[in-house]
Structure formats: C-alpha cells, structure tokens
Amino acid sequence: MIKVPGFKGSGVSSGIKKKGKKDLALIFSDTPAKAAGVFTLNVVKAPPVILGMERVKGGHCQAVVVNSGVANAFTGKRGYADAVLTTQYVAKELGIDKDLVIPSSTGLIGGLLPVDKIKKALPRLVSGLREDGFEDAAEAIMTTDAFPKFASTTVNIGRRKGTVAVIGKGAGMIMPNMATMLAYVITDINVGKRALTKSLKHAADNSFNKITVDGDTSTNDTVLMLANGRLGNKTLDATGADYRKFEKAVTETAAEVAEMMVRDGEGATKAVKIVVKGAKTAKDADKVARTLGNSLLVKTAFYGEDPNWGRIVAAAGRAGVKFNPDKLDLYFGDHKVLSSSKQVIDEKKAQKILKQPKFTVTLDLKTGKASSFILASDITFEYLNINAHYRT
Amino acid sequence: MIKVPGFKGSGVSSGIKKKGKKDLALIFSDTPAKAAGVFTLNVVKAPPVILGMERVKGGHCQAVVVNSGVANAFTGKRGYADAVLTTQYVAKELGIDKDLVIPSSTGLIGGLLPVDKIKKALPRLVSGLREDGFEDAAEAIMTTDAFPKFASTTVNIGRRKGTVAVIGKGAGMIMPNMATMLAYVITDINVGKRALTKSLKHAADNSFNKITVDGDTSTNDTVLMLANGRLGNKTLDATGADYRKFEKAVTETAAEVAEMMVRDGEGATKAVKIVVKGAKTAKDADKVARTLGNSLLVKTAFYGEDPNWGRIVAAAGRAGVKFNPDKLDLYFGDHKVLSSSKQVIDEKKAQKILKQPKFTVTLDLKTGKASSFILASDITFEYLNINAHYRT
Numbered sequence: 076m077i078k079v080p081g082f083k084g085s086g087v088s089s090g091i092k093k094k095g096k097k098d099l100a101l102i103f104s105d106t107p108a109k110a111a112g113v114f115t116l117n118v119v120k121a122p123p124v125i126l127g128m129e130r131v132k133g134g135h136c137q138a139v140v141v142n143s144g145v146a147n148a149f150t151g152k153r154g155y156a157d158a159v160l161t162t163q164y165v166a167k168e169l170g171i172d173k174d175l176v177i178p179s180s181t182g183l184i185g186g187l188l189p190v191d192k193i194k195k196a197l198p199r200l201v202s203g204l205r206e207d208g209f210e211d212a213a214e215a216i217m218t219t220d221a222f223p224k225f226a227s228t229t230v231n232i233g234r235r236k237g238t239v240a241v242i243g244k245g246a247g248m249i250m251p252n253m254a255t256m257l258a259y260v261i262t263d264i265n266v267g268k269r270a271l272t273k274s275l276k277h278a279a280d281n282s283f284n285k286i287t288v289d290g291d292t293s294t295n296d297t298v299l300m301l302a303n304g305r306l307g308n309k310t311l312d313a314t315g316a317d318y319r320k321f322e323k324a325v326t327e328t329a330a331e332v333a334e335m336m337v338r339d340g341e342g343a344t345k346a347v348k349i350v351v352k353g354a355k356t357a358k359d360a361d362k363v364a365r366t367l368g369n370s371l372l373v374k375t376a377f378y379g380e381d382p383n384w385g386r387i388v389a390a391a392g393r394a395g396v397k398f399n400p401d402k403l404d405l406y407f408g409d410h411k412v413l414s415s416s417k418q419v420i421d422e423k424k425a426q427k428i429l430k431q432p433k434f435t436v437t438l439d440l441k442t443g444k445a446s447s448f449i450l451a452s453d454i455t456f457e458y459l460n461i462n463a464h465y466r467t
Numbered sequence: 468m469i470k471v472p473g474f475k476g477s478g479v480s481s482g483i484k485k486k487g488k489k490d491l492a493l494i495f496s497d498t499p500a501k502a503a504g505v506f507t508l509n510v511v512k513a514p515p516v517i518l519g520m521e522r523v524k525g526g527h528c529q530a531v532v533v534n535s536g537v538a539n540a541f542t543g544k545r546g547y548a549d550a551v552l553t554t555q556y557v558a559k560e561l562g563i564d565k566d567l568v569i570p571s572s573t574g575l576i577g578g579l580l581p582v583d584k585i586k587k588a589l590p591r592l593v594s595g596l597r598e599d600g601f602e603d604a605a606e607a608i609m610t611t612d613a614f615p616k617f618a619s620t621t622v623n624i625g626r627r628k629g630t631v632a633v634i635g636k637g638a639g640m641i642m643p644n645m646a647t648m649l650a651y652v653i654t655d656i657n658v659g660k661r662a663l664t665k666s667l668k669h670a671a672d673n674s675f676n677k678i679t680v681d682g683d684t685s686t687n688d689t690v691l692m693l694a695n696g697r698l699g700n701k702t703l704d705a706t707g708a709d710y711r712k713f714e715k716a717v718t719e720t721a722a723e724v725a726e727m728m729v730r731d732g733e734g735a736t737k738a739v740k741i742v743v744k745g746a747k748t749a750k751d752a753d754k755v756a757r758t759l760g761n762s763l764l765v766k767t768a769f770y771g772e773d774p775n776w777g778r779i780v781a782a783a784g785r786a787g788v789k790f791n792p793d794k795l796d797l798y799f800g801d802h803k804v805l806s807s808s809k810q811v812i813d814e815k816k817a818q819k820i821l822k823q824p825k826f827t828v829t830l831d832l833k834t835g836k837a838s839s840f841i842l843a844s845d846i847t848f849e850y851l852n853i854n855a856h857y858r859t
Contacts, residue, residue: 118788371683459851462767463773
C-alpha cells in the first residue's frame with residue numbers, strides 16, 4: 076500500500092467502462108505541488124496531453140484527474156474544450172484553481188470524452204479521497220492491464236525520511252484501439268524546480284523509456300511528477316548527495332512500475348532484459364537494443380522459448396549501427412552462446428534459461444565502451460487475441 | 468511457364484531438406500551474361516552474399532547456384548570457403564570459369580553448408596538443365612513459401628521481342644530461423660552495363676524494397692539480374708524510349724513477384740497496399756508508409772478486419788515525420804474514413820473493404836506533393852505458429 080504525506084487518492088466508476096468498473100481517478104495534494112512532466116513524442120498528441128503540457132509549464136499542480144475507457148485522442152478542438160471543461164469541474168469540486176488541475180485520458184482513440192458522466196461522478200470521486208486511496212486510483216486508470224501498478228520507497232534527506240511513490244498503467248492496447256502508458260510520481264520531499272525536471276527526465280529515460288511491448292508509441296503517453304514539499308526539508312538542488320539519493324529513489328521506483336508494465340504487456344509471458352554493451356555510443360547501444368526488443372523474430376523466439384541466436388544477430392545487423400559481425404559475444408543469462416561470433420552454445424542450458432519468465436540477453440558488440448538496455452515482452456497468441464479478435 | 472532464349476533452369480533434391488524436397492537450383496546462361504546485383508544492407512552479411520558482391524563486380528555471370536535449407540550465414544571464414552568451393556564444383560561440372568558462378572543460400576542461420584551433398588547432386592542438377600526448367604528452380608529455392616514464385620513479360624525492342632523473367636522466393640522465416648528474400652531477373656535483351664544497373668536498382672526500389680512481412684531484413688537478401696544479349700538488339704543505353712520500356716518491364720515483372728511474396732508471407736491472409744501521399748519528400752512518405760506497414764497494431768487490425776483508423780494515425784505520428792495532425796485524409800479503398808482529420812467513416816462500408824484479401828489504404832498528409840507506398844501482409848495466428856511453435 077502507498078502513502079505519501081499530504082497526498083490523497085481516489086478511484087470510482089463513472090460509467091465510461093462497462094460493468095461498474097472503476098474508470099475515474101484523482102490524485103490530490105493538500106497544497107499546490109511543484110510539477111514536472113514528460114509527454115509522448117508522437118506527432119499526434121491527444122488534447123489532454125496538449126493541455127497537460129501547457130499547464131505543467133506553470134510549475135505547479137494540485138490535482139491530476141485521469142479517466143480510462145476513452146483516450147480523448149484525435150478529437151480536435153472539441154476534445155481540447157472537453158479536457159478544459161473537465162478540469163474546471165474538478166477544480167470547482169475541490170475549491171482550487173483550474174490551472175492547478177492536469178487531466179489524462181486513456182482508451183479508445185477517436186471517441187469523445189463523456190464529460191457529463193465524469194461531472195456526475197466528481198462529488199463521489201472527491202469525497203472518496205483518502206491517504207490510502209492510491210490503489211483505487213491505480214485500478215481506475217487500467218485499460219487492458221491485468222493488475223494495478225504502483226510502487227514506493229523512502230529516502231533519507233538529511234534527518235528526515237521522505238517518500239517517493241509511482242502509480243502507473245501498462246503500455247498496451249485497449250479493445251479495440253491503442254491505449255497509453257501513464258505514470259504519476261508523487262513525493263512529499265521538497266524539491267527545487269531544476270532537480271524535479273532533471274530527476275524526472277533521468278527516471279523516465281531509465282524506466283518508462285526503456286520498455287517495449289509492441290513498439291508503438293501512444294498518442295497519450297504521460298509521466299507527471301508532483302512534489303508537495305510536505306517533508307519540510309531544505310529545497311533539493313539538482314546536485315549533491317541528497318539529490319543523487321532522491322534521483323536514485325525516483326528512478327528505481329519508476330523502473331519497478333515500468334517492469335510491471337512489461338510483465339503485464341498484453342498477452343506477455345516473458346519479461347526479457349536485453350543489454351547491449353561494447354557499443355561506440357550509448358545511442359548506438361540503444362538503437363540495437365530497441366531493434367532487438369521490437370523484432371517480431373526475436374519476440375516470437377522468446378515466446379517459443381527457442382534459443383534462436385541467429386535471429387538476434389540478424390536483427391542487430393539491421394539496426395543501422397556499424398559493428399564487426401565477426402566479433403560478437405552473446406549471452407543468455409550467464410550462459411555464453413557466441414564467443415567472437417563462434418558458436419559455443421549448449422542448447423540445453425540455453426533453453427533452460429529461456430524457459431524462465433524473466434531473463435537477460437546480453438549482446439557485446441566489442442567496438443566501444445557504451446551500453447544500454449531495453450525491457451521487452453514477447454509476442455504471443457494472446458496478444459493477437461486481444462488486438463485482432465476483439466471488437467466492441 | 469517461363470522461357471527466356473539462351474537460359475536454362477534446373478532444380479533437384481540434394482538431401483539438405485527432408486522428404487526429398489527440392490533444395491538446389493541452377494540458373495544457367497548458354498553464354499556469359501552481363502550481370503548486376505542488389506544485396507542486403509544488413510551489417511551481418513552471409514558469406515554467399517559477400518562472395519556474390521565480389522563476383523558481380525566483374526560484370527559477368529553465367530550460372531547462379533542456389534540452395535535452400537541452410538543460409539550459410541554467420542559461418543565466418545569457413546562459410547566463405549564453402550561458398551567458393553561450391554562455385555568451383557559448379558564451374559567444373561559446367562565447364563566454365565568459377566568467377567562466372569554466383570552462389571545464394573537461404574535457410575537456417577549458423578548451420579554450415581553441406582558441400583558434399585551439393586557436390587554429389589551437381590551432375591543431376593546440370594544434366595537436368597532445361598529451357599522450361601525454371602519452375603523446378605523456383606520450387607527448389609522455397610523455404611516456408613507455400614508456392615513457387617515467377618513471372619515474365621515481353622518487350623518490343625526495335626522490331627525484336629525480348630523477354631524479361633523473374634524468379635523469387637518469399638520474405639519470411641524458416642523453421643526455426645530467418646530466411647531470405649531471393650530474386651533473379653533474367654533477360655535475353657542486350658543491355659549495356661549502366662542500363663542494367665539502373666534498371667535493376669529502379670525495379671528493386673519499386674518492388675522488393677517496397678514489401679514487408681515482418682520488418683526484419685535478412686542476412687542473405689539478394690536480387691541478381693542476368694542479361695545474355697541473345698536477342699541481338701543494339702545494346703540498350705540507360706536512356707531513350709526502348710530503355711524506358713525495358714525498365715518498366717523489369718519493374719512490373721519484379722513487382723508481380725514481390726506481390727506474390729507478400730501474399731505468401733508467413734501466415735498472411737491479407738496483402739495491403741499502403742499509400743502515403745501529400746508528404747514533403749518521398750523519403751518522408753516512405754518513412755510513414757514503412758511505419759504503418761510494420762506496426763503490429765496496424766497489422767493485427769488488418770488481420771481482425773477491423774477499420775481501426777486510430778491505430779493508423781497513431782502509428783503515422785510516431786514515424787519521425789512532421790505533419791499537421793488536424794489535416795489528415797484517410798481512405799480504405801475508395802471509401803473516405805477521415806476528412807481533414809474529421810471522422811466521415813461508414814463502418815459497414817469500411818469493414819466490407821477490409822474483408823477483402825487485397826485492398827489499398829491511402830493516407831494523405833497534405834503537407835507536400837511527394838508520395839510512396841509499401842505492400843504489407845498482416846500478422847496472424849499462423850505467423851506465430853510458424854515462428855514460435857516449430858523447432859527442429
């Protein structure tokens with residue numbers, strides 16, 4: 076269970092989803108919190124993302140309202156007006172300024188936001204705010220997720236113990252359309268503006284930006300961070316030992332939730348950490364890792380628990396990165412499969428590793444010192460079931 | 468059936484594949500033909516590709532020997548020596564210079580070429596050479612292909628009627644590893660060196676380079692063109708009306724075989740032409756078309772016959788190309804789905820189009836005048852069956 080001093084959460088059913096499932100979440104800070112955000116790089120940005128990008132520039136946020144079921148994406152001016160209206164209703168119900176409310180939406184692309192349903196549910200949503208209400212909130216932002224996703228940790232800042240918590244939802248698709256990766260980082264630690272932005276970027280780059288389920292970037296991806304300063308520590312700068320501890324806590328907690336997203340990727344049976352090292356630049360390493368993590372060949376081999384190293388080296392070769400194909404080392408877990416591109420695989424050992432639900436694949440390009448990784452799921456029959464064979 | 472004056476084909480079983488299936492093919496020109504080639508851009512190139520790139524530089528080729536079942540890829544110096552040895556044996560059997568023989572291999576990555584099996588089968592392969600033997604050759608180069616692939620056409624060059632024929636195999640994977648796209652263009656037309664190279668590049672760019680089954684570039688991709696000049700026409704330059712007719716014939720015949728590759732993509736039930744127009748540059752249009760053609764979201768929607776336009780615009784938005792997301796026009800076949808990003812879809816009409824085995828999707832970015840296209844298959848349960856659930 077998550078508790079962060081000065082924050083409250085809530086999640087209710089507003090009737091967007093069927094069968095009385097929770098579909099509306101609220102994250103609320105007793106006082107305006109400092110805020111920073113990272114948003115989708117997709118050219119097609121959903122109106123709530125555009126509005127969120129504008130509002131986070133103000134530097135403060137007190138409430139985040141999230142609905143699932145409808146992404147309010149590709150809805151144009153009407154969608155933007157609906158997002159603004161929703162935040163006005165929320166602000167009124169909470170008695171705060173509307174500019175302190177940031178909205179998120181996840182679900183079907185193209186559908187209009189049912190603002191009336193949301194408005195009607197707001198009194199229940201607000202009266203339901205509780206210090207231990209984040210599990211309800213995490214449940215209410217789920218789409219095809221199988222379980223709610225949250226994690227938290229504590230950090231000692233001086234003599235005080237601060238808390239960092241992350242609530243997120245999975246990177247996948249909803250019936251019958253694309254959904255969203257959403258994550259919210261909340262902390263009671265008093266963090267300066269630069270430290271907030273820097274730590275969020277670092278955390279996102281090393282967690283949510285390092286996962287892939289299907290290689291498709293959503294129109295609604297959002298990671299927001301709220302710091303309400305309730306801990307009363309001296310404002311954290313973007314340098315120094317305390318900052319580094321804080322950044323580490325944010326990054327690790329975000330990585331925990333990111334890993335849940337991969338484990339819970341649509342139809343996924345495997346969470347594979349693909350490490351690429353020995354690259355000339357980190358960008359090169361990242362390119363190769365991403366190509367492997369998104370290769371259908373590689374992902375179906377993982378699903379088939381097939382130590383098919385040929386697919387891995389072939390996919391690496393098309394990543395657009397130069398390396399000497401005669402010098403590759405490749406490992407499944409600790410087992411060496413290729414040594415300077417010579418086969419040293421023990422098929423039985425390799426297969427035993429691939430039968431695990433979680434394992435690491437390491438490719439050493441041996442052309443430099445940079446490395447990167449990606450966390451990838453496999454592609455399974457259930458994935459196709461979810462994405463090809465359901466239709467509302 | 469294919470016949471090209473001065474060319475003969477043959478295909479036999481050498482025992483690389485099981486159950487006596489044909490696995491060794493020979494394309495032979497009575498006289499040395501002018502040759503040009505296009506090869507995989509994968510950093511990991513199979514030894515037969517490396518050898519083929521070297522030999523085609525000589526400008527002439529008289530025989531192409533192709534085996535299926537083993538890709539002779541990622542086999543290092545030994546693999547290269549095996550490829551050279553094979554061409555020596557073939558040259559000896561045919562009584563020609565080994566430098567006039569180009570090898571191709573397709574099948575399992577990492578396995579060594581069974582040179583002895585090939586050597587033993589060569590007398591049968593050579594004595595089996597016939598003018599109408601190209602169907603056997605097309606069958607012998609198949610891996611997971613369901614049917615052999617070839618097409619031919621005639622072109623009037625001055626008063627003479629020349630022939631252009633293409634033999635190919637599908638872009639997909641073999642159990643349990645990646646295979647290859649291979650294609651051979653043969654013609655009796657007398658073509659100059661520049662015209663040969665130019666027409667082959669044009670044809671490949673507009674056929675084999677415009678298809679995608681799974682987005683994975685093989686280590687063995689090869690397109691070779693042989694022109695034996697038997698027609699006796701005045702050597703074709705790279706300009707003029709006759710050249711343009713020739714280029715068109717090569718391109719259209721190659722496109723015919725390329726379309727067969729998509730229709731026969733592993734597990735495919737759909738061949739979808741994705742046209743992107745109104746882009747600033749052809750490169751931009753190509754980027755967007757490729758992103759759509761490789762998006763799992765889009766491909767599973769095609770499989771599900773689901774007019775899921777949200778997946779298409781979202782995938783377009785992550786292609787790395789700038790456009791105004793409020794101005795998009797989208798068509799399924801002739802049916803307009805989005806008009807300046809407003810939904811004008813008739814779900815029933817749209818679904819009727821998507822139920823066809825072959826249809827066109829057109830996305831107009833309305834930011835320029837350039838266009839491109841890609842021919843894509845869908846991703847199906849059978850695809851997963853082939854690539855995850857078989858293992859020799």
